Amino acid sequence: MQELIGTGVALVTPFNAQGAVDHDALTKVVQHQIENGIDYLVVLGTTGESVTLTKKEKQEVIHTIKIANSDRLPMVIGVGGNDTAVVVNELKTSDLSGFTAILSVSPSYNKPTQEGIYQHFKAVSEASPLPVILYNVPGRTSKNMEPSTTIRLATDFSNIIAVKEAGNDMGQYLSILRDKPSNFHVISGDDDLALPVALAGGSGVISVIGQALPTEFSEMIRQGISGNAKDAFKTHFDLMTITSLIFSENNPAGIKAVLESLQITDPYVRLPLVEASGILKNEIKKELQRLGKR
Numbered sequence: 001m002q003e004l005i006g007t008g009v010a011l012v013t014p015f016n017a018q019g020a021v022d023h024d025a026l027t028k029v030v031q032h033q034i035e036n037g038i039d040y041l042v043v044l045g046t047t048g049e050s051v052t053l054t055k056k057e058k059q060e061v062i063h064t065i066k067i068a069n070s071d072r073l074p075m076v077i078g079v080g081g082n083d084t085a086v087v088v089n090e091l092k093t094s095d096l097s098g099f100t101a102i103l104s105v106s107p108s109y110n111k112p113t114q115e116g117i118y119q120h121f122k123a124v125s126e127a128s129p130l131p132v133i134l135y136n137v138p139g140r141t142s143k144n145m146e147p148s149t150t151i152r153l154a155t156d157f158s159n160i161i162a163v164k165e166a167g168n169d170m171g172q173y174l175s176i177l178r179d180k181p182s183n184f185h186v187i188s189g190d191d192d193l194a195l196p197v198a199l200a201g202g203s204g205v206i207s208v209i210g211q212a213l214p215t216e217f218s219e220m221i222r223q224g225i226s227g228n229a230k231d232a233f234k235t236h237f238d239l240m241t242i243t244s245l246i247f248s249e250n251n252p253a254g255i256k257a258v259l260e261s262l263q264i265t266d267p268y269v270r271l272p273l274v275e276a277s278g279i280l281k282n283e284i285k286k287e288l289q290r291l292g293k294r
Contacts, residue, residue, distance in 0.1 A: 001100070001101070001131060003040055003074035004074070004076075004162055004204070005185070006039030006204045006221060006225070007038055007207055007222075008040040008207065008210075009038050010045040010048065010208055013049050014029065015266065016266060021057055023064045025265040027068040030068035030069055031068060033073070037214055040074040040100070041076070043075055044077055044078040045103060046140065047251060048078070074100040075099050076099060076101045076103050079091055079094070079102045079103070080106075081105075082107040084120045087123075091124065091127040096130055100131070101130050101131040101133050106136050106138075107141065108143075109141075110143075111142055114145070114149045117149055118152060118153060121157075132159055133162040133163065133187065134153060135166070136150065136163060137164075138166075147175040147179065150165075150176055151179045161185060165187070165189055168190045170193060173188070173200065174200060177202065185203035187205060187206055188202055198224030205217075209239065209242060209258075212264075213239065213242070216238075220239070238291070239291075242291065245284055246284075248280060249277060249280055253274065254276055256268070257281050258284055267281075
């Protein structure tokens, strides 16, 4: 799965002032990635506000992204949830043509045991027609998928080919990198740890800030994967403030505020999320000016 090495971006779903999906802006977001060095696209993930999109809207978003991408970059699609049977049915009945892999989040709210998480992903693996990327994000699910569970899944199922690890715990990353099968990818889901993970042997990142600053961020990750720590850390340090700002209120309100400042999308999100505050927007504008982006 060489397509998953480097920088993927978790695409936003732009909305207009009336709350409808803005497909013109979505096309613009995709083009921004393609033209500025991103390696692959992640569709209908957390940053895409997939939990507040209807089934029809999801299908329309997929169609728009496919047309805009025109097979130029590999694509990963989010298929997950906290009802295993529903996820399995979606995998069996969805048209997943054009996608390289699925990204499936560990169940939220139910708070399963490690054995429950294992059995959930066993069912996902057996149902999926595509390779599976596990997604561990305990800050949202309230339950950490422990390294031993990740390694067990990676070892037992050949189509589970990667984990997007987003526990913001460098020790957990290192445990997985130490014990994983040789052909299993460890992908950072934490923008602030993406470079250290790449330098430690990770395969890259699925990024949020990368879609606003794709040239800088993707080059930093390439340098990290190649072991060029000195140059990569120069970029890392330069982007630390903007990366922190976009997560300071909520995601994706922060990244949408950045994209608004760059005149790529409007800042609107769907309830229960709310738009970034005026204070945060001003801080983002100042930081983009410092970076020479305004």
